[in-house]
Amino acid sequence: xxxxxxxAIKGIMTLIVLYVILSLGFGxxxxxxxxxTVVLGAVSYLLGDLYILPKTNNMIATMADxxxxxxxxxxxxxxxxxxxLGTMIWEAAISAVxxxxxxxxxxxxxxxxxxxxxxxxxxxxxx
Numbered sequence: 001x002x003x004x005x006x007x008a009i010k011g012i013m014t015l016i017v018l019y020v021i022l023s024l025g026f027g028x029x030x031x032x033x034x035x036x037t038v039v040l041g042a043v044s045y046l047l048g049d050l051y052i053l054p055k056t057n058n059m060i061a062t063m064a065d066x067x068x069x070x071x072x073x074x075x076x077x078x079x080x081x082x083x084x085l086g087t088m089i090w091e092a093a094i095s096a097v098x099x100x101x102x103x104x105x106x107x108x109x110x111x112x113x114x115x116x117x118x119x120x121x122x123x124x125x126x127x
Contacts, residue, residue: 070096
């Protein structure tokens with residue numbers, strides 16, 4: 001149940017940020033923003049939140065999320081929208097920075113939850 005709650009929080013945060021930047025700011029369709037949100041949420045939750053964060057620290061996991069966001073929004077965004085890589089790079093960079101800021105706070109939240117490998121991380125914070 002904790003995973004569902006964490007994914008819901010992450011998904012809502014990501015959708016709002018990407019909608020404001022990509023849809024409102026750059027005119028990318030809502031459906032493309034939604035697809036990017038789902039793909040990005042799944043990849044970054046598994047990689048950044050459940051794998052990297054428990055083994056390192058918040059800043060390293062946040063930087064990993066920044067990189068993952070940039071790559072996914074840049075490459076998948078280019079495929080979905082038909083924009084050139086050179087054009088989509090700005091949307092990806094702005095999105096990556098904004099998502100990374102949110103991820104920093106999200107990591108603080110999930111570090112306190114019993115989510116798989118985070119159980120060990122949570123135990124280390126309580127000492």
